[in-house]
Amino acid sequence: MATADLDLDERVNTTASSERDRSWQTVVWNDPVNLMSYVVHVFRSYFGYSQTEANRLMLAVHNDGLAVVAEGAREVMELHAHAMHDYGLWATVRRSPQ
Known part of the structure; x- marks a missing residue:
């Protein structure tokens, strides 16, 4: 019986670990308020993006309504x-497509 419990614990821990390690994204959404120049500034x-990357x-x-601006934990x-949000932009977090 202890072996079965150990196996279950290992599966649970593996699942929890893979959830933590999964990559996530920060998505910034279009809004009717902020100027494009302000978004580039932010x-x-x-993030420290170059002028070219910030413009892209x-x-x-x-144009597309959203951009993935960062990916990670x-x-x-x-x-x-x-x-x-503190800068006044609309942003959410989502799992990266696998």
Whole structure:
């Protein structure tokens, strides 16, 4: 019986570990409020993107309605989304497509 419990514990821990290790994304969404130049400024100042990359991401937000601005651990992506909110941008966190 102890062996069965150990096997179950190992499966649970493996599942929990794979959930934590899964990659997440911070997504910035288009909004009717912020100027494109301001969005570029935020991407450059917060993420440190070059002018070219910040412009590319801003145009994706503007033309496609959204842009993935960062990818990594969930906790970090949540911090990025919160920072985007502090800048007045609309942002969410989602799992990266696998």
